[in-house]
Amino acid sequence: MKLLHTGIIGSAIAAVCCFTPLLVILFAAVGLSSWMGWWLDYFLLFPALAFFLALTGLAIYRMRRQPAAERRAANANADSREAS
Numbered sequence: 001m002k003l004l005h006t007g008i009i010g011s012a013i014a015a016v017c018c019f020t021p022l023l024v025i026l027f028a029a030v031g032l033s034s035w036m037g038w039w040l041d042y043f044l045l046f047p048a049l050a051f052f053l054a055l056t057g058l059a060i061y062r063m064r065r066q067p068a069a070e071r072r073a074a075n076a077n078a079d080s081r082e083a084s
Contacts, residue, residue: 001078004063007056014049 017023023045063071 001059001063001075004056004059007052007054007059010052011049011056014045014052018045018049 066074
């Protein structure tokens with residue numbers, strides 16, 4: 001379950017940075033706007049987006065292969081650890 005959460009959150013952050021001017025505004029605010037070239041998207045953000053989407057896909061694949069009884073037992077163990 002942690003793998004799925006990590007994949008979804010990472011994908012969302014990478015998508016927001018890739019497809020909105022949020023990162024450009026943030027870099028300009030701290031004076032690093034000269035670092036915002038085309039290379040940042042192609043060499044950093046798009047590979048990060050692909051990685052997190054693959055991570056999400058892997059987590060979903062693992063969840064579907066795992067029998068329902070094992071999933072319930074794993075969730076019960078996680079709940080008991082959080083309660084203590």
